[in-house]
Amino acid sequence: MLEKDIANLVQDADSMQRVSLVIKDNLSQDLIKVLSPLFIFEDQAPKVKKAQRNLSNHEALLAKKNSNRREAKELAQLIxxxxxxxxxxxxELNQLETKRAKLEKELENVKVAIDHHKSNLGQIPNVIKQKKQEMLTKVKEGKAICSSVKNIPRSAEEDKQQITEVDAIQLKALKAIQDVLSL
Structure with a gap:
């Protein structure tokens, strides 16, 4: 039993106490003096348990300290x-903002073009109506001109012939006047 690890001995303190009480009465005084620390082992057990807790707590705190240090270094690296x-x-953000401004301007231009085309589409029925009225007016004028042309007694060829003949007469008269004046 005494060859065991101190931690196990502390755990077995109660059983050791019972054994020591049994053999205490059968030992010589010299042996009792030598073994007396074993007999008061019960008093030592709480001290050992406390020391073990302290060691365990110390190790846990050191591990936590090392873990915190490692995490702090990782956080510093992340920062x-x-x-x-x-x-x-x-x-990159500046480039994207510039690109967004250009796209917003382009979008505004597209919106203006769309509104312009919608306006044009909306005006088409009125323009068609207006142009139909103009066409009807032209057709009526054309009919009136045709009627007027029919009322003219001679053809356009005959009128041109007559004008050419009158021009020839005027030219002869002018030549005759120039000849008289030149003499």
Missing amino acids: DNLKNSSLRIEP
Whole structure:
């Protein structure tokens, strides 16, 4: 039993106490003096348990401290990465904002063009009606001209012939006057 690990001995303190009480009465005084620390082992058990708890707590706290240190380093690295990423992200963000402004302007131009085309489409029925009225007026004028042409007694060829003949007479008269004056 005494060859066991101290932790196991502490756990078995009660059974050791019983054994020590049984053999205590059968031992010599010299042996009792030597073994007396074993007899008061019950007093030592709480101290050992407390020491074990302290060691366990110390190890747990050291592990937590190391874990916190590692996590703090990782967080510091993450913070540095985030700071550096803002340097990388800002130019891209500026480019995207510029692109958005251009697209918004283009969208506004498209909206204006759409409104213009819608306006034109809306005016088409009125323009068609107006042009039909103009066409009807032209047709009526054409009919009136045809009637007027029919009322003219001679043809256009005959009128042209007559004008040519009168022009020839005028030219002869002018020549005769010039000949008289030249003499």
